[in-house]
Amino acid sequence: MAADARNLRRGLPRRPGGDAWPPPGEAPGGLVAASARTTATASTPTVPAPDASMPIAAAPAVAAAPASGRRLRSGLPRVAGGGAWPEVVATPGAADVGVRDAAAAPQHAVVEEPPPAPPVSAPAAPMPGGAQPAVAAASPATGGALRRGLPRVAGGDPWPAPSAVAPVAAPPLAARSAAEPLPAAVPPVAAEPVPAAVVPDSAAPSAAASPAASVERKPAEPERPVSPAAPIVPASTPSSPTTTRYGPLTRTQWVGASVVGVLAIIGAATIVVQLTRWFLGLDFMQDFLASYPGETPLPEGAPVGLPAWLGWQHFFNVFLIVLIIRSGLQVRTEKRPPAYWTPRWAKGGRGRISLSLWFHQSLDILWLVNGVIFVVLLFATGQWMRVVPTSWEVVPNAVSAGLQYLSLDWPLENGWVNYNSLQVLAYFATIFIAAPLAALTGVRMSGLWPKNATALNRAYPVEWARAVHFPVMLYFVAFIVVHVTLVFLTGALRNLNHMYAAQDADGWLGFWIFVASLVVIAAAWIAARPTLLAPVAGMFGKVGR
Structure with missing residues (x-):
């Protein structure tokens, strides 16, 4: 490389773990010339061979201009702000030339007596599709392998080839003789071809004096095989649409779980019935049933039959308790209320509650009013003697009645006169x-x-109230389920007449009143929506979001 006042840009190390190359204050020992400068006249003097007794700086090996006229591919600049390297410079009076074929063009290597130099690889065969330039590259004094870069010809191997590297030592700049400055530019020298990996005769004494400077052939490192990338398997497309889930299970799974649950209940009930019948068949249990048949006698003066007001109270209780349970569960599970209700007398938004909670509390008030009326009439008419225990014998009789229910041998009773x-x-x-x-x-x-x-x-504390309120609701649900089941299993028509028609008969009047009450309850259940509740709630306060 020609001498230049600019600082050379340092790059990556030439061996693993080494310093940036070239070292500070040093120039590379040999470079590949991308283009050669030719003189305009034939009188340009050639550079004389240096004296073997005088240490001189290593001159870079310059590739002569080829006759093929092909141009060498340029790469990144070697100095900050410089042009692409190697440069293609035209000497006045001469035309730019391409790269000489390494197999056809000889090169002249100027060698000085260096410190021990690393081995040099032999020239490689020409690359396909174009001429391969002869390379003279400097390697560190430690003998590390030269790092290879991108190919200089499209489709070629990494550059430089391992066999085209010639070792040329580059002593520090401070060791250069001040009496013999380097010329600004060294024109290409026409010389006889010198085989690669052979030292010229002029350098034979120095090579003989320094055994470490002998040239060796270093085989190129074999390239590591690249394992093929694993093929990308596309995500499988589901053949069927996504199954809709209702909670943790799908519809089919719910049906299957329901069938299994019903069968399990039937099986368990069968076992309980058989065990209870076996237990009641024992001698001491027969004596127990004879002593405690399942009911206790009423006090003297107890009313007989059920009045009409009791039937209407029963309907109102069922109507309100069903809606109370529904609204209570809605309040418990609601995450974002559809609207809010604020009392008219509240100031600054105090007392603001959700519309669902307003509906729940409004039903509670109506249920409390109906309950108070029911209790007052219960004691006013003497009906309390039918639902309030008046003797401790009620306990063993209750056990006897429960065992009879479990055995499916219903206790003898007449609800029109007395309950068990x-x-x-x-x-x-x-x-x-x-x-x-x-x-x-x-x-x-x-x-x-x-x-x-x-x-x-x-x-x-309010925590106590919350801990008790929900289990009480579960008790009401269980009571309704068991109560309705026994009503239909122990004489549906007669029992419905007692509760709804206030008569002791087996007709259908009580049944149709019961059906009408179910229609009213279902209509109220459907109508209890925010669009219909908001106008009603607005009559007692302010409704908004």
Whole structure:
């Protein structure tokens, strides 16, 4: 490379773990010339061979201009802001020439007596499709292998080829003699061809004096085989559309689970019935059933039959409790209320609740009013003696009635006159225990409870109310299911006449009243939507989002 005042840009190391190349203050020992400069006249003097006794700087091996006229591919600049390297420079009076074929063009290597030099590879065969330039590249003094780069010809091998590298030592710039400065530019020298990997005769003494400077052939490292990339398997397209799930299961799975559940219940019920019948067939259980048939006698003066107001109260209770359970579950599972209700007397948005909670609390108030009327009439007419236990014998009789129900041998009863002991305990628990618990816990969680009553809130925390309110609702659900099931299994027409028609008969009047009540309840269930509830709620407050 010609001497230049600009600083040479340093690149990657020539061996793994080495420093950036070339070292600071040094020039490469040999470069591949992309283009050669030819002189305009034949009188241009050639550079004389240096004296073997005088140490001189290594001159780069310059490839002579080929006769083929092909141009060498240029790469990145070697100095900041420079042009593509190697440069194609035209000498005045001469035309640009291409790269000489390495097999046809001889080259002249100027060698100085260097420190121990690394081995040099032999020239490789010409690359297909074009001439391969002869290369003289410097390697570090440690003898590391030269790093190879991109090919210089389209479709060729990485450049330079391992066999086309000639070692030329480059001593530090400080070791150069000041008396013999390098020329600004060294024109190409026509010389006899010198076989690669052979030192010229002029350098024989130095090569003989320094055994480390002998030239060796270094085989090229074999290229590592590249493992083929794993083929990309496209995602399989489902042959059937995505199955809709209802909760954790699909519709088919729900049907299958329901069938299995029903069969399991039937099997368990059969086992329970058979075990109960076997148990009641024992001698001591026969004596127990004779002593406690399943009902206790009523007190003297107890009314006979069921009045009409009791039938209407029964319908209102069923109507309200079904809607209360539905709205309560909606409040419990609702994430984003459709609308909010605010009392008219509230200031600054205080007392604002969701529309679903307003509907639930409104039903609670109606249910409480109906319950108070029911209890008052119950004690006013003496009907309380039918649902309130008056003797401790009700307990063993309730056990006897329960065993008879489990054996499917229904206890002898006449609901128009007297309930069996199990019915008495169930009605008493529902009217005088479950209903008051539902009311007290509901009021504690509602906006009607005083928020500033510190002592009262400490004595009755809201967490207790929440822990009790939901299980009470589950009790009402279980009571309704069992109650309706027994009504239909123990004489549906007669029982429905007792509850809805207020008569002791086996006609269909009570049944059709019951069907009409179911239609009314279903209509209310469907109508309990925000679009219909909002106008009603707006009559008692402000409705908005």
